[in-house]
Amino acid sequence: MLETVLAVLVVTFLFLALFRLSHLLTGKILLEHAAMRVARARAVGLNDFMCVKAARICTIPVAGRRLVPAADDPRTDGISEPALARTYLRTPNGAYANGLLRYEGWEDLRVTPGRGGASHTAMKKDWFGLNLELNGEAEVDGFPAYLADQGL
Numbered sequence: 206m207l208e209t210v211l212a213v214l215v216v217t218f219l220f221l222a223l224f225r226l227s228h229l230l231t232g233k234i235l236l237e238h239a240a241m242r243v244a245r246a247r248a249v250g251l252n253d254f255m256c257v258k259a260a261r262i263c264t265i266p267v268a269g270r271r272l273v274p275a276a277d278d279p280r281t282d283g284i285s286e287p288a289l290a291r292t293y294l295r296t297p298n299g300a301y302a303n304g305l306l307r308y309e310g311w312e313d314l315r316v317t318p319g320r321g322g323a324s325h326t327a328m329k330k331d332w333f334g335l336n337l338e339l340n341g342e343a344e345v346d347g348f349p350a351y352l353a354d355q356g357l
Contacts, residue, residue: 225332229339232267234327236341239263243316243324248345256318259310260267260326262290267328268310273303320348 239260246256261268265286274281274289281289290305296302310328317325322345331338 208250222325222333228267229330229332229337232342233339234326235264235267236328236339237343238341239316240324240326240341240343243326244322244343244345247318247324248322253318256300256324257316258294258296260316261308261314262294264310264314264326264328265290265308267330268308268314270292271307271310272309273305273307319344 242259242263243256246259251259254338293302293306296305313329315325319325324343326341328339330339
């Protein structure tokens with residue numbers, strides 16, 4: 206019986222560790238996707254604020270708890286998450302955007318739209334007390350020459 210209890214504890218710990226590791230790998234994949242979206246947004250001439258919004262929307266699945274609007278906010282009854290995300294992407298400034306939609310993981314998200322269609326994204330994640338930083342990088346091939354001439 207003692208052996209069974211110890212075996213169950215070890216197997217449970219391994220399962221939980223693998224579950225958390227899969228969450229980290231999902232975050233890494235989504236940061237790579239966000240970096241590609243930022244590079245694409247930059248390639249079509251969007252400004253830094255639009256690039257940050259694109260990266261934030263891509264990281265919603267790993268961004269944690271939604272802070273704004275609160276889950277029990279009666280004003281959002283019947284409004285789906287994709288509808289909120291579409292409205293968020295159309296916001297004109299940061300103050301309005303943060304008042305419309307915000308997640309706790311977005312505070313740690315860093316977006317660096319680079320020059321020439323390159324981009325970098327980073328987010329901090331906790332893994333059993335270790336504060337890890339996940340990174341994503343992307344570059345658009347064949348960046349349009351007229352945008353490169355404008356310093357983008």
